[in-house]
Amino acid sequence: MKSNYDLIVIGGGPAGLAAALGALRNGVQDILIIERERFLGGILNQCIHTGFGLREFGEELTGPEYAERFERQVLQAGISCLVDAMVLDITRDNHVVAISPEYGRLEFSPRAIVLAMGCRERTRGALMVPGTRPAGVMTAGTAQRLMNVEGYLPGRDIVILGSGDIGLIMARRFTLEGASVKAVLEVMPYSTGLTRNVVQCLDDYGIPLMLSHTVTAVHGAKRVSGVTVAQVDARRDVLQGTEQDIACDTLITSVGLIPENELSKRAGVELDPATGGAVVNQRLETSVPGIFACGNVLQVHDLVDNVSEEARHAGANAADMIAGRLARTEDKIRIVPGPGVRYVVPQWIDLRDMDERVVLSMRPDDVFRQVTLEVVAEGQDTPLARFQRRRLTPGEMVMLNVDSAVFHTSADRISVRVA
């Protein structure tokens, strides 16, 4: 095992694979991808349903097919991959410490690092659902892995809390494998998943979607025997008297994803509380020089195609930095969310060596119809740029492709707002 590489990519999922390819395209060849699992591809390996790759490949692929296409490109390009190895630490001088059963303890001092560790699911603990602690409560992703990768059916009578896409897809998966899905509960008055998933995963199988409902208690000693569910009001407070019990042996939670930034914190990377990911500039470089971030560790995406695009950009910029093509400056402007917008990535624009266009990714904080997203300089009335949208929803990330000239303003801050 070589001890030094120009670029180390942490994570061999869709973001890590695309980041390595982006760096290669911009002239860096000495790359190592470090992956914790035995196989490359990350979460895509357990996402056996279709719906991936419409933008990237112009066809609808399953997760494994999408992953294998990138994996093949990476291996054919001769990029080094270390699987079954876990990065334990990134020290303050960008020194990477990893461990593997095959090589033992490994240390690297790369010239740049791309963070591509992905995200994790929020757990029952994070939800604070009261009740006993029996077996049979698990996240949708855990159930997905058990069923699609390892070959176990983790329950027979299922209640799913959360109507995000993974929850909906698992409702269908459980049904096809012979389990009975009693209900999908959603605390919001609308599903947070894609319409097509509500239709194809619930309606097709007659599975009830209970909007404005949540689980108020879990019952059972050794194994889940049932849950109590109740309706909630607009403030998500439980409406007394609406409680009902549903018998089940499994409660699946699909209630949100959190970027996995333990390593980033070790490295001293500044995080944005709104995204849970790193604070970056438009080159996706973090507050620590030489460390870049992309994919779900930076911000939780809806579509893997967007992850690939973002990661290629991060990898290409890391390569430019390694080649000395990027000067880091203090000549920068802050980007902040305005009314109606929950967050914007990047949080900074570095005003030197800009590309012609900058992609601003964001999520609205509510559902809007027929609105305009405005890029506004602080203290000015006239927007710098305007983008019309027929429909905005928190479940769908918005990406604005903004002309770089817009950012050359005398203001200290620029915001994006819904108008």
Place this chain on the structure above:
Amino acid sequence: MSSTTRIITCIVCPEGCKVSVSMEGDTITGVSGHGCKRGLAYARQEAVAPMRTLTTSVRVVGGVQPLVSVKTSAPVPRERLHDIMACVRTCSVSAPVRQGEAVLTNVLGLGVDLVATRTVERDCPPRSS
């Protein structure tokens, strides 16, 4: 013949138009509420014979992983999904399996194959000590 009207939620794009399809028996007599041509085509197909691509997994013997993910090579009638699943449960395939390879051909005579969506290599035989 009885005339019915069904509301179909379009899944072609995220807009999710509610398309109303009127029928006399098996014949479509009117469609309204669609936002585009693709939505019109989807709603007509959906009203008469809904089709779905099935994805699932098949047991692998002697592979580095116990399962290989598969999909139907073309959409199949929605009402046959459970029949196909029952058939899939009884079959297994020997490693190695290559992505794109048919692991089951002409499933239930429907004219579609079950195609591997992932490569699963053969597991190295355990070394004798």
